[in-house]
Amino acid sequence: MSRSSRGTGTHLVEPETSRQGDGAAPRSAPDTIDPREPVGSVEARSPWRMAARRFRKHKMAMISLVVLIMVVLLAFVGGAMWHYKYNVWTNDLSAKPGWKHPFGTDSTGFDTFSEVLRGTQRSLEIATFVSVSSTIVGTIYGAISGYAGGVVDSIMMRVVDLFLTFPIIAIAAVLTHNIGPKANGWFWISMVLAALTWPYVGRVVRGNALAIREKEYIEAAHALGASKTRVVFRHVVPNVISVVIVIFTILVATSILAETALSFVGFGVAAPDTSLGLLVSQAQTAVETRPWLFYFPGLFIIMIALTANFIGDGLRDALDPTASKGRT
Amino acid sequence: MLAFAIRRVLISIPILIVSTFIVFLLVSLSGDPLSNLKTKQPRPPESTIRNAEHRLRLDQPLLERYWHWITGVVHGNFGPSVAGGGTLDIGTEIGHRALVTLRLVFFAMVLAAVIAIIVGVISATKQYTKTDYSFTFTGFLFLAMPTFWFAILLKEGAIWSNKHFGTKFKTLGENSPTISPGLGAHLFDDFNHLILPTITLALISYASWSRFNRASMIEALSSDYIRLARAKGISPTRVLIRHALRTALIPFVTVTALDIGAILGGAIITEYIYQWRGMGDFLLADGLNLNDPYVVLAWLLVSGAAIIVFNLIADILYGVLDPRIRYE
Numbered sequence: 275m276s277r278s279s280r281g282t283g284t285h286l287v288e289p290e291t292s293r294q295g296d297g298a299a300p301r302s303a304p305d306t307i308d309p310r311e312p313v314g315s316v317e318a319r320s321p322w323r324m325a326a327r328r329f330r331k332h333k334m335a336m337i338s339l340v341v342l343i344m345v346v347l348l349a350f351v352g353g354a355m356w357h358y359k360y361n362v363w364t365n366d367l368s369a370k371p372g373w374k375h376p377f378g379t380d381s382t383g384f385d386t387f388s389e390v391l392r393g394t395q396r397s398l399e400i401a402t403f404v405s406v407s408s409t410i411v412g413t414i415y416g417a418i419s420g421y422a423g424g425v426v427d428s429i430m431m432r433v434v435d436l437f438l439t440f441p442i443i444a445i446a447a448v449l450t451h452n453i454g455p456k457a458n459g460w461f462w463i464s465m466v467l468a469a470l471t472w473p474y475v476g477r478v479v480r481g482n483a484l485a486i487r488e489k490e491y492i493e494a495a496h497a498l499g500a501s502k503t504r505v506v507f508r509h510v511v512p513n514v515i516s517v518v519i520v521i522f523t524i525l526v527a528t529s530i531l532a533e534t535a536l537s538f539v540g541f542g543v544a545a546p547d548t549s550l551g552l553l554v555s556q557a558q559t560a561v562e563t564r565p566w567l568f569y570f571p572g573l574f575i576i577m578i579a580l581t582a583n584f585i586g587d588g589l590r591d592a593l594d595p596t597a598s599k600g601r602t
Numbered sequence: 603m604l605a606f607a608i609r610r611v612l613i614s615i616p617i618l619i620v621s622t623f624i625v626f627l628l629v630s631l632s633g634d635p636l637s638n639l640k641t642k643q644p645r646p647p648e649s650t651i652r653n654a655e656h657r658l659r660l661d662q663p664l665l666e667r668y669w670h671w672i673t674g675v676v677h678g679n680f681g682p683s684v685a686g687g688g689t690l691d692i693g694t695e696i697g698h699r700a701l702v703t704l705r706l707v708f709f710a711m712v713l714a715a716v717i718a719i720i721v722g723v724i725s726a727t728k729q730y731t732k733t734d735y736s737f738t739f740t741g742f743l744f745l746a747m748p749t750f751w752f753a754i755l756l757k758e759g760a761i762w763s764n765k766h767f768g769t770k771f772k773t774l775g776e777n778s779p780t781i782s783p784g785l786g787a788h789l790f791d792d793f794n795h796l797i798l799p800t801i802t803l804a805l806i807s808y809a810s811w812s813r814f815n816r817a818s819m820i821e822a823l824s825s826d827y828i829r830l831a832r833a834k835g836i837s838p839t840r841v842l843i844r845h846a847l848r849t850a851l852i853p854f855v856t857v858t859a860l861d862i863g864a865i866l867g868g869a870i871i872t873e874y875i876y877q878w879r880g881m882g883d884f885l886l887a888d889g890l891n892l893n894d895p896y897v898v899l900a901w902l903l904v905s906g907a908a909i910i911v912f913n914l915i916a917d918i919l920y921g922v923l924d925p926r927i928r929y930e
Contacts, residue, residue: 436617439909440902441867444885445625448898451890452628531748538750539874539886554751558875561758572751579746587742 328592335588338581345577349394358385360392360548371566378566390570393550396460396543397530403464404471404529409522412475417510420483437473442532445470447541463542467529475521482514516593523586527579534575550575607914614910625902626668629895635684637893658682681896685888696884696900702776703869703880709796710803711865715858717808722815723847726823744809749868753802753875760798771798776878799876803868807861814857818850852923859916866905
């Protein structure tokens, strides 16, 4: 989180021009910036289009985006189509990876491929839920805190300090241990992790909001008689969006690592359901005898976290052109 | 400076007290510390259960229990324990385990900082070369690597090497149960046991630190005083170390010290895999699995204190390294 917390305030986003779907290529924009492009054919470019162009130039980020989409499709579409189920055993015990079982089977005959796909689904669901909810809560909280300033800001930030003092994994273990098994496992795990990660978003957004509240357009909004709620939601929040998007991608990586670690030590997703962390945990005594049980779930965790981090890196470069290329 | 340090500690204490209270409520309200005793077959006599309840102060109201605990802590009494029918003295035990964990955390932080500084300096001076790119990729890879997966990999690798090359890596525990007497033998044994866990914990933290150091080195190297130093004819190595690195280390030291929370979290996982009887094991096994609120509280108190001290060290070092900063 230390990298994302250094985000600077950038104000390249105008609310009225914001176009969320920048994944789709603008019709006539070339994939790379071509210096020989005819000067006559100047096309109006919104900041989002320019960001999309810069993002497409970031090779690792583009590769990562493709890989991540493939992992998501494999987990959800492939998982539904694959003819073995994660909770139905087969007659092949401890089979090596092969055509029938791409990732082999474990000693009770469960097909590792279907288990890994199921685990990836669970881990992705939890990571998405955690990142979406903690980003929303953290953004609103941080925007209010930074915009309000003064005593309100101090109190709100002391609350954040309270959350940030302790290791997520320890507090999450305490919380899931108490509420986990009672209800729908993965939902509660997500809630716990979201409750512990939003302060990171809140702190970064608050830093940016502090700078934004001094801007002329905020003053203009006040002069026009805009209410405080309106200023926060229509002027502060849209102007921190670029920072928030970057934090969001990094949160995906952070929360998938937190969830798998939690499941690994036995305080996260529990059998009969499965998660990538739980699969590694179950395979830790079989590294030498049935290595496929250990390597495949681990590789999937790394793949998701790595691609999310690279996408975050690409987005940071794309959305924050004022930052020197040297910044991470 | 002293006044500043004292004020910082005084501000942190209320935060620590509030968080212990919240955790106390959470742990006490949900898990039943006597569930093991109550489900024992044949069921123990009612008087035994009532005695245990009285011993654990479960017959007192919640607030009174907390008050008993916090006044006890001031006198060095960390409350009655569930484990072993109360034979375990939480204070002595956590003191012993804190030393074990602190040893690991200290060496891991030093190792991670050294690697991060070296990698960061090399990456910054050879910016956008193959070396820089491969360091960047390695950094991202470790950032995405789950601690537990890497730890198991390293442990299995060491076992394999022990078997095939006759190396003597210690893969279990924080020390050997039987060693020849003498301080030298003890220290050597402790050191041997430290190697693998330290590498695990260090490599996980080094990733983000080296990215950070690279960024601040690049920033320092592109500043005017570096150009001046070069123009004066100071040797390149001296410019790099005395002028650029010294400036770059200021934010770096703060970031490393503030990461202590994350490292303590990583230490829980590392201890779990190498089966160290440290703080992490105390929290998971004695605290959570036995539903012992006083163990969880003791853990929280000790790690909270460690985090406060590290934050303080960060602030003070900031002042020492950067002469522009003065504390009133």
